Amino acid sequence: MLLYTLTRLAYLAMVLVVMSILVFLVTQAMPGDVASMIAGQFASKEVIDAITVKLGLDQPLIVQYGRWAAGILQGDLGRSLVLEQPVAPILMEALSRSLVLAVVALAVVTVIGIGAGVLAAVRRGRMADQMVSGVSYLGIAVPDFFWAIVLVLIFGSYLKWLPTGGYAPLADGFVPWASHLVLPVVTLVLMLIARIARLTRSSMIDVLQTNYVKYARAKGLPEKVVIVRHALRNALLPTITVLAIDFGLILGGVVVIETVFSFPGMGRLLLFAIQRHDLPLIQATILIISTAYCLANLAADLLYAFVNPKIRHGMGNA
Amino acid sequence: QAAGTLKVAVDSNLNTLDPAKMKGGQEYVAAYLLFNGLTAIAADMTLKPDLAERWEHSADLKTWTFFLKKGVKFHSGREMDAEDVLATITRIQDKATGSTARVNFEIVESMKAVDSHTVEFTLKSPYSGFAELFGERQARIVPRDALDTLASNPVGTGPFQFVSFAPGDRMVVKRNPTYFEAGLPKLDEVVIRILPETASQVAALTTGELDLAWNLPPEAVDKVKATSNLKAEAVPTSTWDGVIMNGTTKPFDDVRVRRAVATALDKQAITQIALFGYGTPTHSPIPPSHPYFNKDLPIAKGDPAAAKKMLAEAGYPNGFEVTLYTPAGRATRERLGLAVRELLKPAGITVNVQRVPFDVFLKDIEGKAGFYIDGFFSRPTIDTSVYPWYHSRGSWNAALWNYANPAMDKLLDGARQASSEEEAKKLYGEVQALAVQDAPGVIPYVINHVNGVSARVQGFTSHPMMFLDLRNVSVGQ
Amino acid sequence: MTALVPLSAAASPDPTPTPASATAVSALLEVRNLTINYASPRGTLRAASDVSFAIRPGEVMGLVGESGSGKSTVAMAILDLLGEAGRIDGGEILFEGTDLRRLSAAHRRRLRGDRIAAVFQDPFTSLNPALTVGRQIAEPLVQHKGFTPRQAAPRVEELLAEVGIREPRRIAQSYPHQLSGGMQQRVLIATALGCDPKLLILDEPTTALDVTVEARIIELLAGLCESHHLSALFVSHNLGIVNRICNSVCVLYGSEVVETGRTRDVLARPVHPYTKGLVAALPRITTDRRHRLSSIPGTVSKLSGASESCVFAPRCPFAEETCRRLPQALRGDAAGNSVRCWKAEALAGTPWPEESTASRPQAAPPARTAPLVQVEALRKVFGERRSILPWLRRDGTVAVDDVSFTIQRGEVLGVVGESGSGKSTIGRSLLALIEPTAGTVLFDGADFVKQAKEGDRDLRRRAQLVFQNSAASLNPRKTVGAAMERPLVLAGRQGEAERREMIAALLTRVGLPAAYADRYPHELSGGERQRVNIARALATDPEFVVCDEAVSALDVSVQANILNLLADLRDELGLSYLFITHDIAVVSHIADRVLVVYGGTICEEGPIGRVLRPPYHPYTEALLSAVPRLSGAEDGPEPERILLEDSTAPPGGGGCAFRGRCPRKLGAICDERAPPVQTAADGHRIACHIPLAELAERASVFPELAALH
Amino acid sequence: MTAASQTPAAPARSAPKRWPTSLVLGIALLAPLLVVAVAGPWLAPYPYDEMNIMSRLQPPGPDFWFGTDEYGRDVFSRTLVGTTNSLVMGVAATAISLLVGVPLGLVAGYGRGRTDEIIMRCMDVLMSFPPILLGILVLAVTPPALWKAVVAIGIVYVPQVVRLTRAITLELMQEEFITAARLRGESTAYILFHEILPNIWPPLAVESSLRVVFAILLGAALSFIGMGAQPPSSDWGLMISEARPFVEQAPWIALCPGLAMGITVIGINLLGDGLRAVLDPRNTGGH
Ligand SMILES: Nc1ncnc2c1ncn2[C@@H]1O[C@H](COP(=O)(O)OP(=O)(O)OP(=O)(O)O)[C@@H](O)[C@H]1O
Ligand SMILES: Nc1ncnc2c1ncn2[C@@H]1O[C@H](COP(=O)(O)OP(=O)(O)OP(=O)(O)O)[C@@H](O)[C@H]1O
Numbered sequence A: 001m002l003l004y005t006l007t008r009l010a011y012l013a014m015v016l017v018v019m020s021i022l023v024f025l026v027t028q029a030m031p032g033d034v035a036s037m038i039a040g041q042f043a044s045k046e047v048i049d050a051i052t053v054k055l056g057l058d059q060p061l062i063v064q065y066g067r068w069a070a071g072i073l074q075g076d077l078g079r080s081l082v083l084e085q086p087v088a089p090i091l092m093e094a095l096s097r098s099l100v101l102a103v104v105a106l107a108v109v110t111v112i113g114i115g116a117g118v119l120a121a122v123r124r125g126r127m128a129d130q131m132v133s134g135v136s137y138l139g140i141a142v143p144d145f146f147w148a149i150v151l152v153l154i155f156g157s158y159l160k161w162l163p164t165g166g167y168a169p170l171a172d173g174f175v176p177w178a179s180h181l182v183l184p185v186v187t188l189v190l191m192l193i194a195r196i197a198r199l200t201r202s203s204m205i206d207v208l209q210t211n212y213v214k215y216a217r218a219k220g221l222p223e224k225v226v227i228v229r230h231a232l233r234n235a236l237l238p239t240i241t242v243l244a245i246d247f248g249l250i251l252g253g254v255v256v257i258e259t260v261f262s263f264p265g266m267g268r269l270l271l272f273a274i275q276r277h278d279l280p281l282i283q284a285t286i287l288i289i290s291t292a293y294c295l296a297n298l299a300a301d302l303l304y305a306f307v308n309p310k311i312r313h314g315m316g317n318a
Numbered sequence B: 001q002a003a004g005t006l007k008v009a010v011d012s013n014l015n016t017l018d019p020a021k022m023k024g025g026q027e028y029v030a031a032y033l034l035f036n037g038l039t040a041i042a043a044d045m046t047l048k049p050d051l052a053e054r055w056e057h058s059a060d061l062k063t064w065t066f067f068l069k070k071g072v073k074f075h076s077g078r079e080m081d082a083e084d085v086l087a088t089i090t091r092i093q094d095k096a097t098g099s100t101a102r103v104n105f106e107i108v109e110s111m112k113a114v115d116s117h118t119v120e121f122t123l124k125s126p127y128s129g130f131a132e133l134f135g136e137r138q139a140r141i142v143p144r145d146a147l148d149t150l151a152s153n154p155v156g157t158g159p160f161q162f163v164s165f166a167p168g169d170r171m172v173v174k175r176n177p178t179y180f181e182a183g184l185p186k187l188d189e190v191v192i193r194i195l196p197e198t199a200s201q202v203a204a205l206t207t208g209e210l211d212l213a214w215n216l217p218p219e220a221v222d223k224v225k226a227t228s229n230l231k232a233e234a235v236p237t238s239t240w241d242g243v244i245m246n247g248t249t250k251p252f253d254d255v256r257v258r259r260a261v262a263t264a265l266d267k268q269a270i271t272q273i274a275l276f277g278y279g280t281p282t283h284s285p286i287p288p289s290h291p292y293f294n295k296d297l298p299i300a301k302g303d304p305a306a307a308k309k310m311l312a313e314a315g316y317p318n319g320f321e322v323t324l325y326t327p328a329g330r331a332t333r334e335r336l337g338l339a340v341r342e343l344l345k346p347a348g349i350t351v352n353v354q355r356v357p358f359d360v361f362l363k364d365i366e367g368k369a370g371f372y373i374d375g376f377f378s379r380p381t382i383d384t385s386v387y388p389w390y391h392s393r394g395s396w397n398a399a400l401w402n403y404a405n406p407a408m409d410k411l412l413d414g415a416r417q418a419s420s421e422e423e424a425k426k427l428y429g430e431v432q433a434l435a436v437q438d439a440p441g442v443i444p445y446v447i448n449h450v451n452g453v454s455a456r457v458q459g460f461t462s463h464p465m466m467f468l469d470l471r472n473v474s475v476g477q
Numbered sequence C: 001m002t003a004l005v006p007l008s009a010a011a012s013p014d015p016t017p018t019p020a021s022a023t024a025v026s027a028l029l030e031v032r033n034l035t036i037n038y039a040s041p042r043g044t045l046r047a048a049s050d051v052s053f054a055i056r057p058g059e060v061m062g063l064v065g066e067s068g069s070g071k072s073t074v075a076m077a078i079l080d081l082l083g084e085a086g087r088i089d090g091g092e093i094l095f096e097g098t099d100l101r102r103l104s105a106a107h108r109r110r111l112r113g114d115r116i117a118a119v120f121q122d123p124f125t126s127l128n129p130a131l132t133v134g135r136q137i138a139e140p141l142v143q144h145k146g147f148t149p150r151q152a153a154p155r156v157e158e159l160l161a162e163v164g165i166r167e168p169r170r171i172a173q174s175y176p177h178q179l180s181g182g183m184q185q186r187v188l189i190a191t192a193l194g195c196d197p198k199l200l201i202l203d204e205p206t207t208a209l210d211v212t213v214e215a216r217i218i219e220l221l222a223g224l225c226e227s228h229h230l231s232a233l234f235v236s237h238n239l240g241i242v243n244r245i246c247n248s249v250c251v252l253y254g255s256e257v258v259e260t261g262r263t264r265d266v267l268a269r270p271v272h273p274y275t276k277g278l279v280a281a282l283p284r285i286t287t288d289r290r291h292r293l294s295s296i297p298g299t300v301s302k303l304s305g306a307s308e309s310c311v312f313a314p315r316c317p318f319a320e321e322t323c324r325r326l327p328q329a330l331r332g333d334a335a336g337n338s339v340r341c342w343k344a345e346a347l348a349g350t351p352w353p354e355e356s357t358a359s360r361p362q363a364a365p366p367a368r369t370a371p372l373v374q375v376e377a378l379r380k381v382f383g384e385r386r387s388i389l390p391w392l393r394r395d396g397t398v399a400v401d402d403v404s405f406t407i408q409r410g411e412v413l414g415v416v417g418e419s420g421s422g423k424s425t426i427g428r429s430l431l432a433l434i435e436p437t438a439g440t441v442l443f444d445g446a447d448f449v450k451q452a453k454e455g456d457r458d459l460r461r462r463a464q465l466v467f468q469n470s471a472a473s474l475n476p477r478k479t480v481g482a483a484m485e486r487p488l489v490l491a492g493r494q495g496e497a498e499r500r501e502m503i504a505a506l507l508t509r510v511g512l513p514a515a516y517a518d519r520y521p522h523e524l525s526g527g528e529r530q531r532v533n534i535a536r537a538l539a540t541d542p543e544f545v546v547c548d549e550a551v552s553a554l555d556v557s558v559q560a561n562i563l564n565l566l567a568d569l570r571d572e573l574g575l576s577y578l579f580i581t582h583d584i585a586v587v588s589h590i591a592d593r594v595l596v597v598y599g600g601t602i603c604e605e606g607p608i609g610r611v612l613r614p615p616y617h618p619y620t621e622a623l624l625s626a627v628p629r630l631s632g633a634e635d636g637p638e639p640e641r642i643l644l645e646d647s648t649a650p651p652g653g654g655g656c657a658f659r660g661r662c663p664r665k666l667g668a669i670c671d672e673r674a675p676p677v678q679t680a681a682d683g684h685r686i687a688c689h690i691p692l693a694e695l696a697e698r699a700s701v702f703p704e705l706a707a708l709h
Numbered sequence D: 001m002t003a004a005s006q007t008p009a010a011p012a013r014s015a016p017k018r019w020p021t022s023l024v025l026g027i028a029l030l031a032p033l034l035v036v037a038v039a040g041p042w043l044a045p046y047p048y049d050e051m052n053i054m055s056r057l058q059p060p061g062p063d064f065w066f067g068t069d070e071y072g073r074d075v076f077s078r079t080l081v082g083t084t085n086s087l088v089m090g091v092a093a094t095a096i097s098l099l100v101g102v103p104l105g106l107v108a109g110y111g112r113g114r115t116d117e118i119i120m121r122c123m124d125v126l127m128s129f130p131p132i133l134l135g136i137l138v139l140a141v142t143p144p145a146l147w148k149a150v151v152a153i154g155i156v157y158v159p160q161v162v163r164l165t166r167a168i169t170l171e172l173m174q175e176e177f178i179t180a181a182r183l184r185g186e187s188t189a190y191i192l193f194h195e196i197l198p199n200i201w202p203p204l205a206v207e208s209s210l211r212v213v214f215a216i217l218l219g220a221a222l223s224f225i226g227m228g229a230q231p232p233s234s235d236w237g238l239m240i241s242e243a244r245p246f247v248e249q250a251p252w253i254a255l256c257p258g259l260a261m262g263i264t265v266i267g268i269n270l271l272g273d274g275l276r277a278v279l280d281p282r283n284t285g286g287h
């Protein structure tokens, strides 16, 4: 297990290096340039050149990459050109907000999504199943931003129950903090629950057809025990993986939802950086998002391995 | 004394808090809360003293002396003096700073501190509007010993001092206890929240989560007006959007083509489409509210038949096809672009609208493309609002549409030295007529600046320059 | 045979008491007129119709029949585990006199695992991979006997010990994947025994296991049934095993019980034509290997309701017009045997018709000239990885180790051995499907592996393979004709008409109508698919065919069919086979010579007649003694069985591969040195440290063989 | 004997007599959409981009069935025409993923070893970006346009297609009919294209139907944030995005394309579930 983890980590590092190069190249290929962005409308060529030199943007790509990568290895994510601040604190702040979103959303999804999926699988073909399918179809059928708009309309504009945008730090008090989270979380969760419920349902149905579940029934165990102890445990394996990946996705910023709810998380930061052509900010943001995403993927694999005794006890010599 | 916290929403992130580098309206909001200039443009568009107690100029308009108020303290506690002014201007002049105000100060030949509170500027050429330049947004006086940290920790002399800034989320400022205008400001704290979604802003205003929404987009104004506890504080500005036709590119090098485009566009309709009526059709950057506005000139009503004829004369009997670029994310300008596309269709001109990200717009479109939508903020004076665009040596003109008409140059030069208001008015009237006739571009309207304000907010008026002046504001129950 | 009386009458409106219900008092389980339907998207499917039988206390009843005949369905119905698709549409299931169907679901559940316990076919899939074995064994105890999990622990160990597991404590804490198949099955048996049930439902409990392991499990079950005075319903398609363990047997055909009675009677003197055919089709070690196997023509037709005729009539050689008009009823005799055939009495003495051997040209004895295939020191290691990084280094599995043999033209070389012994690896190496780690394979004198690598199509053409999995070996998206056309195209047959003719000829050759060329694989039965596979292999006009478990997946009757076909082809076309199987009876029927492999090495090699007789390699001996058989008067008394331990440590290192399980292990020498190859006679060679003479002293497992060969 | 344990999972069965409900429903939902996608511009009562300032933000009524937007354009007509956009975007993007992904997956699965390693590691790098991020990244390189969004979405989903194709290929490689083909001495190309490819289609078809949904949704999201379809075109995501400032006054501008999108996605999902039931009896539930 330890060996497996180490190998996976080394592998992750490799992917990240390649990815960082890719990110660097892609950002370089973006049209427009930061110097003219900073200089603004109708800046003369000399001004732009002066800014270019000042930012070191005139140097060869390799040098720029080298400097950037070296900085990152030393924990320096660079300085935002537009915000003229170190990127790291800005990123950390956005990441912490995304983290809040991710944790809350995931908790809700886990409870409701898995519950609904199990219910649907157990009552397969019956009312409850149809209802879960129906509702989950709604969740996946319509894009999240559409739900976002509908929710804003209902809860923000008509009922006026909830704030429809922005973020309140916990320092402002629990209620403002929580109330600002409700709509983004609900929107996010609508789609995720649908996916998780469907996934849980199908893997649960698969597991319910296995021999060991049949055998558990043959032992005369009550259906509840059969489902919880024998079926659910195994059916959750794929679900856990997907949950972990979803966590990584939310952590990396759900661009659209953050946009609609003016939620200052990673997604909006990235969009902002791209719109302003703030290369260091783009690069660092993508790097962090992808790292978070990869780590979540890794966590998913490890969790999978850990929950699965076959892998847990077979890893050492494999 | 009523006080409290005012919660303001702006629609976009503040990219920098360094006034010299500011470019967007929401940044200027911060600039006016945190900093002062030597002079200020008041709500009635007159020039008032600010950090400068008074100023004088030589008879040839080439030497200008500013006498600073005494005892004005930066938030850091140090007193502001002449050296700070010199440092501020030097910094703006430095190309590497990249300040958009740099061109304004190119006219300065030299400057010096006469004493600790007196600064003297020597200009390369006579310029009567020099004092107004210090009312400009970027020309905020900053402490010379804190220049490098301005972006993240701005220190100024303004009514409020910086507390915190979370990019993308909010900026918090608090009352400056040592502000030089006695008894001001009234508020304890101002929270500026960044809420790009209009719907969110309006909803937050209605629920009381916000007190003020700065610069509401026109489409939201009706909703605010219709809500009982909200007010829409509107003020006309000379901020305008325009359809730019680059005179060096085909087919716009032919004045008949440009005139055809102008003729085909119904300015009233465009104002409706782009601004939902929250603007006024105009001929040039001179707003209809200004005394110099030429009331005798008819506003174009849109005459596709006439336009078609003009096109035929210009050699385009079947019209032509052209790409119109609009900057993405600027809603009014995007709408303007689509309106243009629609209104030019009956005239036989096929317009393909191409939306480009703003940075690409700045780099590759503005000043380079043949046909695009652009727009400019209010300038402090009519001269600064018109001259650069229409004079053949005007800075914007050269970059924008390359319009050259000696008659226009003569009119503009004359207006600068006009001895009376009457004469100036007459000359600017002719400028407008000529601008419409030669149509280097079409300026369909000037925009109203509207702030959505909660009824609890007292003492607030919208500023025609879109500044957010909160010195006299307080929040009631 | 005494007169038969109607046992039950499905059509009869008034259920008069039948002799069977008279026995109900003494029966532990009685199934009466059970009818079960499956609802499927393609309509209802009758999986059991009018099934009746009774199991007395202490009685083990075998439920036999070919695949799909409804065996598991009946077993699951008793356990109330039919699932949602299955529905009991009639009949009664009486357990200790009460009709289970009348009980509430909760009540039935309480019986399950407590009074009625079950063991399923595939132990690996029957155990939950996420729970320890001990916990799973304890579950019925906790559920039905009110144990706390802690209290259950000693009982779990006791149970494990009882089913012959040596380290019960350690095993209880293992996860299923850490155990071998045999151990897993023991765990299931332990689970079933936990609550001291009255009745065991065993659904093919040994089908997934190796012969030697199977033998042990059967012994274990037989012992347990006796010691616990258990009754059992033993579902199997293996008549030999049924014969070994069951007191009575119930034969299902096409969802109906066609014959039931005491095992001895039914298997020795079958009355129903189907049972006769089934028994006749079984390949036996003791019959003449040149003898043609009997087979049942045709295939099972799926039923969807009560039929208007005898279900077996379409395949019955004794059928006459009446059979096709008359629905059959089960009739019993005084001895408790019953049969569903109106001609039963008339046919009592008539054997299943033998297949004529006349058409078969006498095969020329294999020429002893240059061998067709020559394998020298073949070795194959899987998954070995070399690396400078120690943790990336991997040893790999030695699948085949130093194997050498030859195959003559027209010769059939059988390869037997248990699962994982390297049989397939040998076969595939011969065909260059796997690149050997070491050693050479010469085909007709040419280095096969090298030539094949260089793309020598002709060599490829001359050696072919017939697979075990008849379905997987045909591309499901291609018609039979298309599948067979490719080899012809590759062989340069340009004309399409010519190819079509050849395909038709090939299909006819393997006994299929030429029209089958247009069918897709899924439109064929398993046996037909295997014929197509053979036809396709023949399309290249090969000289040598590797048959890798070519008949293992087939029902007995179909297997007989295919074996006959293969034998015919060998004789007519002079083919050589490498015939891989784990069924020594099959090998004894078709092979000229045999390799017995264990752990990737050859432990015994020789002409089939020699290998079946002493001297035996200890493994061969165990293998032979594990073969279940239809002992009857003609087979003589059963010899003592040699039971092997479950395999423990994987073979490897020096020494004999078999040492870990060898009942005759000598000592350290077996661990340290590879066994010497001793030649007995006539190409009969044994790799063992035990001297030949000593090996020869053992009694023959099949004394009756002496008369044959 | 191992008769029962070895029952093969036959990839193909004869066509069932009764179609699964989901398939029927899916087709019932999608058939009209397809008609609309093809004939949208002719069916639409107004040109999709015709502005009418006098009737902007009109609620649904007899003249404008689904009302008008802020330019006075007919929402119904725009939604109809948007169908083409969405479907073409979904299908074209999926086609790109398949076109790139299937050969790569085949080669990786068949070649194994080094080739496999290289291809899969590249895919891993692509997969280390969340999909929308990858889409944004690809699009950020050039000025936005619909076709670029299509290409970007196509690229985003290449790794999934490669993985699936490779997995099936690897599985098929174990199948004995591939061994049989190798035994005949078939060329690699023949095995790939005549033996493996036909067997990859069914699961790939199921997967692709879901991919189309993802592509449509991702495309809508990209258009929504301004990186996909450009005004004045009538893309659903763009329409919803443009409708945002007006949701309170004129919710129909957003609801109409939202509903259309819902119907499309549900239709395709049902179709996918149905296809799965028909083509791939092994799978039970839908994910
Ligand atoms: N869940 C089900 N739904 C539909 N048909 C089924 C189902 N289970 C079994 N069948 C069908 O019922 C018939 C009897 O099946 P059953 O499993 O009882 O046979 P079996 O004798 O146990 O065969 P095997 O030897 O292969 O295990 C078969 O034709 C089978 O296809
Ligand atoms: N491709 C492979 N990779 C790794 N190990 C393999 C591979 N093929 C076979 N083995 C291993 O090699 C050994 C011999 O396998 P082989 O398939 O030859 O056995 P077999 O005698 O044919 O068994 P069975 O009766 O189950 O078919 C086994 O331990 C198996 O796990």
Ligand SMILES: [Mg+2]
Pocket: C071, C072, C073, D004
């Ligand atoms: Mg069965």
Ligand SMILES: [Mg+2]
Pocket: C423, C424, C425
């Ligand atoms: Mg094998």
